[in-house]
Each structure stands twice: as structure tokens, then as C-alpha cells.
Amino acid sequence: MPIFNEPAQEVTRREFLEFTLQASAAAIVNGLIDGRIALRDSRASIPALVFEPGAQSGRAQLRNEYRIDVPTVEAVQHIRRMRGGAQAHLFRCSDGNFYVVKFKNNPQNLKILANEMLATLLASLAGLPVPNVAVVNVNEWLITATPDLNIVLQNHSVPCESGLQFGARYVISPSPWDGQVFDYLPEPMLGKVRNLESFAGILAFDKWTSNLDNRQAAFWRRMRQKKYTATFIDQGYCFNAEHWTFPDSPLKGLFPENGAYSHVSKWESFEPWLSCIEEMPEKSILLAAETVPPEWYFSEWHAMEKLVQNLVARRVKVRDLITGFRRSSRNPFPKWTTGV
Helix, strand or coil: CCCCCCCEEEEEEHHHHHHHHCCCCCCEEEEEEEEEEEEECCCCCCCCCEECCCCCCCCCCCCCCCCCCCCCEEEEEEEECCCCCCCCCEEEECCCCCEEECCCCCCCCCHHHHHHHHHHHHHHCCCCCCCCEEEECCCHHHCCCCCCEEEECCCCEEECEEEEEEEEEEECCHHHEEEEEEEEEEHHHHHHHEEEHHHHHHHHHHHHCCCCCCEEEEEECCCCCCCEEEEEECCCCCCCCCHCCCCCCCCCCCCHHHHHHHCCCHHHHHHHHHHHHCCCHHHHHHHHHHHHHHHHCCCCCCHHHHHHHHHHHHHHHHHHHHHHHHCCCCCCCCCCCCCC
16 A cells, blocks of 8 residues: 555556666655655755565655655454463554554663664565564553553563654455464475565575574465465564674574575675675665664664664675585585576
8 A cells, every 4th residue: 555645656666666776866865754854955866765575566656855754543342362472462554554563672682673674674675575564552541441452571570661663564454354374384384475586585685684583484275275375474583683793693583484585596696685785875774774673672772773884785695695505414405506
């Protein structure tokens, strides 16, 4: 769904990259204003790239301002607790969509929310199938009126913290009951995934962002569909979780089953995602970072700036990191052909 009501001109990933490379460096962005990036200098005559990340289209939208637009929505109804270490919850929100919401006082770390927002936006810009994201405001009244809205610790539980939280739109819309969703498929079932080739793209992304968790995916299909679609979720441990460092390891950030990489035989198997990462403009990475609410990373501006600089510098390392995995004891690409 487009964020705006008025019609927009769709552009391909390649056009998006070319456009942002040509954009003037004089356009300096301001901070977060209602979940949006605005130009500090309103006189700058630069067209916008308002990007709505999504598992379906993976396309940008041209607009009359230069920003990445992330909506802010209100949590309306609590549905259920989700599985996982961050103890997320499923909500129906004011825009009519359902979101998996991670709270600021989750058991992992506050910065997990910043990682989720930034990494999901970057994966979207690379054209990968990830959920739409939003800033979800959960008010104190809803938490007080819903006993299940709590965080379970070792010996006790505490209420979920109110305020702005990270939300990832549920992969089946408009209703979670319109199909089936699994967080794991055994290897013999991977042949029923319609976009299996995108696992090569998310591998390149996880190497770029130094994801230290196993690659998580939601496999979903609507009623009467025979094949599943993979949507990549849980980016919280990119950038080495709350540490925002990049301890590269050949066997980190991988999907557990080699069958997800069964089609990989050469570098072309990683396209177009690998080229989108390598050619992603610094401006686009900066815009994605500016979209993250500062309270999700303790307003540590210098740490965020350093994170962006590292991501820019690491674009040229992705092929070497993939090569390290290819040559590992796991032997993930048995069909790989020799040569340049």
C-alpha cells in the first residue's frame, strides 16, 4: 500500500540507485519529525525518494521532497504474544494493519529497536523481501488494561513500556487469519518457496551488516496458494546487536539449511541484491539512519554516525565475506563453478 493517497511514479531499484547517485550533496537532512526526514534547507530543489519498504514491491516512490518516510501509527488492540527472545507482541493498529511490535524494555537491549529499523530499511533499499516498518505508539492505558502486555524476566515480570516502539507489519495482510505462517520449513520443503533465490541476497546483506544471529524468515502463503513466500524478519542482531561493531565470521548470519542456497552457482546468483548493496549511495544509508528515533539508541549521535561510516566502508568487503563462507567447512554452494 502506498503511504500517500495521491498517485506516485514507481521506479526500479536500478533507477533508484542512479537517481540517488545524481542527487546533490547540498541536501542536508534534518532530524526525525513525526517519523519523517525533512530537508533542512527548504529551498533545495531536489526531488524526493520516498521509499515504502515492503515484501511485495521492493520499489521506491518519487516525491517532491528528499526523504525516507516511515509512518507512525497507534496501537489499538492487543492480539497475542509472539515467540522469540525479544518477547514481541502482535497488535492491530490505527491504519487497519497488524504489526509485530518490539518494546523498548525488551529483554535483549533497547538498541535492538534501532537495529530492526535501520537494517530493515537498508534491506528494503537493496530490494530484499522484508516487512513494511512503522513506529508504533503504545499508550499507557492499553498496557494497563491488558495484563498480557508484560516482559517476563528470570524471576519476575514487568509491564511493557509505553511510548514509541518498533513495528514490523505482519506478513499476511490485511488479516493474520487469511493464510498460514511458519517460522521454519524443513529442508525438503524449501522447494515450495517461490522466492528461494532471495536467500542469496539476504546472505550478502547479513555479511554486510555483520548479523550474528541465524537468519530468520517467515514462510507464508494465502489460502489456496500452493507455494510459500519467504519474508526476512528479525534484524535485531545486525551490527553485532547493541555493540555496533562488525566481528566478521564465516559461519554467522546464515540460514540453518544449505537447501536455501541450492541454486547458488556463481556470482550472478547474488544479483541484483549484491550490486544494490555495493552501489548503495551513502546518502541513502544516512537517510535510513536518520529515520531511527534517537531514543532507541540513547541519542548517541556519534555512535550512529560511526555506524553509518562503517556501513559505507564495508560495501566493498561483501564479496570477500561471501567467499569466506563459500570456502568454509559447511560447503554451502556445491554447484559453484570455477573461474572468474
